[in-house]
């Protein structure tokens with residue numbers, strides 16, 4: 452075969468949905484796409500690591516996304532997968548065109564999507580057909596260490612994710628610093644083989660989703676890096692707050708799967724005391740927004756939460772999407788924050804699409 456071309460399509464995601472911190476993920480209908488061409492008719496390549504990257508989409512004008520395959524998150528993740536399988540670089544001559552509409556650092560899983568797409572890129576470029584979706588999840592978890600976003604982006608739909616106990620040796624392997632897992636950004640290839648992931652790090656379960664429920668994402672124009680939004684969280688919690696979240700997480704999957712949806716139950720099930728209250732320090736207006744709108748005051752609304760680590764707000768609703776979005780936008784405006792919004796639906800997981808021959 453002289454050439455191979457395929458597209459990797461990965462959805463964005465909204466993690467937590469209120470109480471499900473680091474557990475619940477929802478894949479949504481905005482997609483990162485990698486259009487990949489491997490031209491094997493070339494004998495050699497003058498591209499670094501045999502890979503040329505082009506990019507369009509979020510962050511394109513600011514130059515936030517590197518086109519160097521040794522720096523770009525997607526290609527570094529693919530190289531991690533390749534190097535675990537004794538392939539040091541991409542096949543000659545690989546072109547990856549990245550189309551990315553997912554806003555960066557807004558809580559819609561842009562990095563989770565990049566990691567999942569990167570793992571699939573490594574699999575396809577390395578012809579690693581033996582890697583099952585469950586094994587690909589292990590690779591994702593060596594990089595993005597909370598399973599909610601990557602679980603949703605890989606498997607699709609509304610998912611609960613969880614980690615099973617590993618042996619102490621395997622736990623140590625999952626805790627190896629990221630700098631030793633991913634190839635050093637822009638660094639020289641030392642020829643070292645990176646750590647293979649232990650088997651069965653993470654698992655998922657799919658929950659039903661009532662077809663009437665849509666997701667309104669209100670996206671502020673400023674970024675909150677996920678690492679920063681995790682750093683403001685405490686290491687210990689008051690027991691009543693933990694109990695509060697446990698009670699709500701028990702309700703959430705049942706409430707969102709039930710048709711017709713019960714607004715009062717969903718509103719209750721989306722409350723959180725483990726991460727949103729702490730993140731208000733980074734997101735002006737967050738508490739007021741989450742507390743001020745209810746299904747009683749706002750027809751069509753089911754519940755409001757922070758999307759992932761924020762600053763995006765996710766409102767689940769069955770109707771009046773414009774009005775709900777504009778109400779939240781007006782509340783952010785009082786804090787001098789400008790937003791746009793999107794109406795999204797649950798999405799399928801990552802697909803690799805090849806044109807019919």
Ligand SMILES: Nc1ncnc2c1ncn2[C@@H]1O[C@H](COP(=O)(O)OP(=O)(O)O)[C@@H](O)[C@H]1O
Pocket residue numbers: 483515516517523524525549551554555556557558559560561562563565675676677678759760
């Ligand atoms: N398509 C992409 N290509 C390369 N890097 C990406 C891409 N999407 C996200 N990233 C990286 O992930 C960072 C955002 O990750 P993070 O702070 O976790 O926010 P998010 O909530 O959007 O996942 C970006 O600043 C960028 O470094």
Ligand SMILES: N[C@@H](CCOP(=O)(O)O)C(=O)O
Pocket residue numbers: 464465466467472473474557558559560561562563597599600677680681726758759760761
């Ligand atoms: N559970 C994580 C989810 C982070 O999601 P992101 O989309 O903001 O990367 C958290 O809340 O920190």
